[in-house]
Amino acid sequence: MAVMTLIDSVRSTLAEEMRRDESVVVLGEDVGKKGGVFLATDGLYDEFGGDRVLDTPLTESMIVGVSIGAAIAGLRPVPEIQFADFIFPAFNQILSEAARMRFRSNGAFSCPMTLRAPYGGGVHGALYHSQSVEAFFAHIPGLKVVIPSTPYDARGLLRSSIRDDDPVLFFEHKKMYRSIRGEVPDGDYTIPIGKANVTREGTDLTLIAYGLMAQFALEAADLLESDGVSAEVVDVRTLRPLDGETLLASVRKTGKAVIVYEDNRFGGYGAEIAAILAEEAFESLDGPIVRVTGPDVPGVPYNHVLEDWFMPNPERIAEAAKRLAAY
């Protein structure tokens, strides 16, 4: 059992999958000799060569469109979009093509590819290197959307994603790449896509989050404990398909829910969770559903004071939860 960072987990899992299955290929901007701007693909070029670890032109639509074609022809591409903020030139390929290929061909064609992209703020990335983009994609039937919050989950979920027969968007929070360390066992374990994880048990309320916010929720639960509030934490892990059962079971038990997401509040992914809880756990709710989110401004500002103002943090989560607990 090794202790490693989130990015080491991603990198070593990519290498293992490429060793296991020669149809797995990596492509993207600077993924080759440089090993990616975050070094998520470092060393892959040396081990597998330039054919299977391909530096592409700066053309995101091409990265995804070529991956779709290659997937149809039998490869399992793992394209990287350098920052999630730059995924939008490829939006049409993801929405109109990858997501719809199976449905529109009535099951004849599929797109087994895993599109990786670092997302999220807190690293002085400003408007165009900090965005949370998951809501756009979780909205689309035909796509799977995965966001790990630990090195252990990153490996198990990345394995499942690469082996999945449908297109998966795998978002990695860039602030977690080196700040989060954890145990990652050897051996070929996987974590099924579609299973949330109760990362802390509690009785007074449920904190629901994913990615960096799932880590912050755990820190908030510590703060709440010292205030005598017992918080349960559920890490969503896979946004689509969503494990509604685990969320509902927790909220039915605690009667209160705080949903945390870093994205803009309006129409963010957590709004869908709120809707499901309102529709399905209505009679168990013992207080309003609360959301702690980024503000509704068009992007994360650069200056550290402004960035801190934007980002949800453990204190802010704990504060909201405390008020809800007292409701």
Add this chain to the structure above:
Amino acid sequence: MATTTTKADSNSQAALGSDLGLSRDELLEMYRLMVIARAVDERMWILNRAGKIPFVISGQGHEGAQVGLAFALQQGKDWMVPYYRSVASLMTFGMSPREIMLAQFARGVDPSSGGRQMPGHYGIKERNILSVSSPVATQILHATGIAWAAKLRKQDVVTITYLGEGSSNQGDFHEALNFAGIHQLPVIFVVENNGWAISVPMSLQTAVQDIAIRGAGYNMPGVIVDGADVLNCYAEGRAAIDRARNGQGPTLIEAKVTRLTAHSSDDQQTKYRPAEEMEAEKARDPLPRFRDQLREAGLIDDESEARMTADSRKVVEDATEWAEAQAEPDPATGQQNVYANEPPARMDDPLWNGARFIGDGGPWGALADGAGEG
């Protein structure tokens, strides 16, 4: 760049197509494909006017380029990534009139989409024909990806893909040619230039006269063919296929064709297209031109032509009647094939959530009752 090579030199008495290695039977097969594709296409419009199918998009006027350029492909091995006007290309690559007609009627057994897509959005996995969508030029990247995979795996596969000249202004077209040029991929990009992007003429689409010159920007040959000159299309198509197969990389082919119909059944082209232009364009119809060549070469006469017309009518009749008789898709299958393994239906049931909390006496009681059955 392309040269005119179709007409047999009367002095040499060389047989038509012999310089291209085409046999008499192959020439007749090319003509037959054009005749059948046209007959199938014309039937679509009749079905639309009769109120039997809501939408038609077709390739009348493009058949010479489509049959000629695709004739040297190897079915079952090569890939075709078509667009919505590709009726004759698809038939040249093995798609049957029945399969075409199933898409028109959007029947449950339609191999293109099981009735999910509009007519014209063909695709058959068993024939290596990729499913078509409606956003234009996206498919050019897919063809490039298929070619990249073939190159990586050292497979002897040529991929051909098609678009209109309007689509050649899309970013995906340029991104695809750029990537194919870098890696010298075995792919052929065919731009069927009919001069109109729905209602917008070439002069407002692009500042260039010929789309083919765009090949130079990506270090690949850009070839112009006259789409009414079937044998020239065959010659250049085969040359591009040979280059791709021999590791000599991609080719951009621009076929100058004419659009003999409106853009689609929902378009009134008389509103923007001068009557004289449409009349003059009939002279560029590839069918009579190829027929005259075959007649001149003594390959067809009144009798054989009448037989061919009767045969094609029979094929179209059969395809239409048979396709129309197939069952509509079952609405119960509507949620199938979203994912390889269906997610729990419960989360995707629009009537599932909350309905149970609505009392019988409430304003939505009927909805709640209905939900119980779903």
